[in-house]
Amino acid sequence: MTKTLILDNGASTIKVGLATHRAPKIVPNVILRGRTDRRQYIADQVDECTDFSSLLYRLAFEKGYLTNWGLERTIWDRVFKHVAKIDAKDTQLVMTEPMFNLEAIQEAYDQIIFEEYGFQSCYRTTGPQLCVYNDWNSLFGDPKDSVPDCAVIVDSGYSFTHIIPFFKRKPIKKAIRRINVGGKLLTNRLKETVSFRYYDMMEESYIINDVKEACCYVSQNVMKDLKICRQDTNNSIVQEFVLPDFSTTTRGHVRQPNSSKSNDDEQILVMNNERFMIPESLMHPSDIGMNQAGIPETIVEAIEACEPELHGLLYANIVLVGGNAKFDGYQQRIETDLRQMIPSDYDLRITTPLEPTLSAWMGGQRLISNSSKSEQQHFFVSKQDYMEYGSDICRKKFSV
Structure with a gap:
């Protein structure tokens, strides 16, 4: 068989x-x-x-x-x-x-x-082609028997971020866009930042990737969060990541604010504005010297490259997949930025599967x-x- x-x-x-x-x-x-x-x-x-x-x-x-x-x-x-x-x-x-x-x-x-x-x-x-065969109705809250003719898959993975509009489960080739920012670039930037500010972690890709996944999030208001990070007290953003020592522990963890102070053997990595400035590269690649638009702006660019009669349907069926979609605040930030860029008479619906x-x-x-x-x-x-x-x-x- x-x-x-x-x-x-x-x-x-x-x-x-x-x-x-x-x-x-x-x-x-x-x-x-x-x-x-x-x-x-x-x-x-x-x-x-x-x-x-x-x-x-x-x-x-x-x-x-x-x-x-x-x-x-x-x-x-x-x-x-x-x-x-x-x-x-x-x-x-x-x-x-x-x-x-x-x-x-x-x-x-x-x-x-x-x-x-x-x-x-x-x-x-x-991968995005296979994504469109999923049942998105349950996530969007649509009737089970309705199949959207149009969808936009935003696939932000290890190497790149792709925005692919689909019509009747076929990609609209002329509208496909790529951003050269993915999980690998974010991990490498975090390694460089940590190595410059705290410890030399340039050879610790595995550990820094764990730090990124445990601590980083997408900010809804970057300037406000930066202001909080500069405060000596009442800094609600700063986190302490306990690095593994590979004798008693093999994985690091975020130490809770009310936990007891560290002992002398623990190595602590203090994460402050790195928590949101690293993922911010997805929204504004120009901040790190890349001549490219961020995800929200590129979604608009991709949809505008499609036939005008499809625009409303495409904005109403945007699906976020890939490892970077796991960042806290990722969907909310894209939704907020898009709402400011598109006509108010368009319905904007964005969803993320439980396991992107x-x-x-x-x-x-x-x-x-x-x-x-x-x-x-x-x-x-x-x-x-x-x-x-x-x-x-x-x-x-x-x-x-």
């Missing part, structure tokens, strides 16, 4: 699982090497690491594109055999690729999937469960067709 494996192959994490599973397994798309034990950790093996200090990172993705195929094959070997536990020969694969992927990289995807792993068939698409990083995988699962075998033949490419026609058949079927 043919099984369907859904692989959301992100630059930071891989979300993988059979379409019959309730939820995917999330594993880092990375190979780590510890500086102390010199052991190599591949994908899910990262959970076995007990000392995340000064880890050596090896990533298959460079600037958002898969470039190190030897490294990615090693990770996929681990994922297919030990995480998903599938036999490629009796499995069809749904796999995501980056937006605006290069043709040479696409051909490499197809060659490895069919020739090296031998999957029975494959559907290669983008799993949206593409869940959309792929919904696509498979709601389509028959004959319908799937229209977007899957079989190994037999690939061996006969090569990547040309993939380009024809997978193009959006």
